[in-house]
Amino acid sequence: MIQNEIKVFCPATIANISCGFDVLGLALGSVGDEMVIRKTELPGIVITRITGQDLPLEAQKNVAGVAGLAMLESLNYQGGFELEIHKKIKAGSGIGSSAASASGVVWGINQLLGEPCTEEQLVRFAMEGEKLASGTPHADNVAPAIYGGITLVRSSDPLDVVRIHCPSELYASVVHPHIEIKTADSRKILRTSISLADGIRQWGNLGALIAGFYKEDYALISRSLEDHIIEPIRSILIPGFDEIKQQALAAGALGCGISGSGPSIFSLSKGEETAQNAARAMSDVLSKLDLEHDAYVSGINTEGIKLITGKGVSP
Incomplete structure (x- = not known):
């Protein structure tokens, strides 16, 4: 038809x-x-x-x-x-x-x-x-x-x-504080060169993260969700980022970082219940800062x- x-x-x-x-x-x-x-x-x-x-x-x-x-x-x-x-x-x-x-x-x-x-x-x-x-x-x-x-x-x-x-039990939690960060602007603040040491750390994490996805090794995924290059720069644009990340990890998330160019923050978790807990923990930080926001939990x-x-x- x-x-x-x-x-x-x-x-x-x-x-x-x-x-x-x-x-x-x-x-x-x-x-x-x-x-x-x-x-x-x-x-x-x-x-x-x-x-x-x-x-x-x-x-x-x-x-x-x-x-x-x-x-x-x-x-x-x-x-x-x-x-x-x-x-x-x-x-x-x-x-x-x-x-x-x-x-x-x-x-x-x-x-x-x-x-x-x-x-x-x-x-x-x-x-x-x-x-x-x-x-x-x-x-x-x-x-x-x-x-x-x-x-x-x-x-x-x-x-x-x-x-x-994609691991079968992988879930994402996202909080979006109602501030706007344009992708073009967030790219302008990035460094155009990095040290060899930072590059090696990042490549190691990227390779291990992909290996973790294929092996469904959640501990390896957790160890690999680290960004030594972009996150330290972009995170200064997001109110409460460090505490949000800390609380997500305390709630059991595998890792937490900036979604795209921000201001949304994501965490990955094993299982929906942990993802819901991480979302609540992340949302609580923004509520304490009196920042309006949206929160989502989703399977991949x-x-x-x-x-x-x-x-x-x-x-």
Whole structure:
């Protein structure tokens, strides 16, 4: 049956996962945007509606529009698509708001056109949206959104995405304090060079973390969730970060760090109960600081973007 309209769930994502700056990411299952994508005879991309955030309707100024246009140009497709974007991931939250929009549109278009593109090609198109958002065409958020689960971006040019095994009992807790840190701004404060000693420590942790995922060795995962390069710099932008991390670990989390460029903070845990305890502990710190925030607990979403059955958009 030929479809002319679909509705999709576009997951939030955690990028970096402590030691994997710009290369590691995972998809969440409990929070994400929704998009309605429909075929039209008019060429190009038209965004008809955006809810939840004040974002541009002009396709060339919207990450979803830019990603979709890149895909249509590559396919030399003469028709077009209308988009409704229902944002449930706050912009600047650090859990892949722009990635959800950019990856959702290309995944949806691919479905409506009979899947002419591979997942890797979809990541390339979605990266164009990320370039608009942050100035850099990075893939650490869009890759897990499209592939699902945990992904490693071995190379961005040429693009090479690797699926990483996801332990069955791994859960993520996320707190999002209601302050905004733009990805482009948070990248500006980073050092452009590191010491060999810091590099060796980081590479060791990254390799061991991936080994821990494959072996489902939660102790090894815990020892490896350390970032000696990015976190010490970015954490100064997040109120209460050190105490939040301390309390998450005290509640039993395997590790805790900055999600993407922040201000969201994530922890990983073995089991949902521990993840709930970690989320409460992290949330309590922000409450004591009188900072409004959101808190989420989620298993790892191994499916990524998915179709939503039925019509309309859930409240």
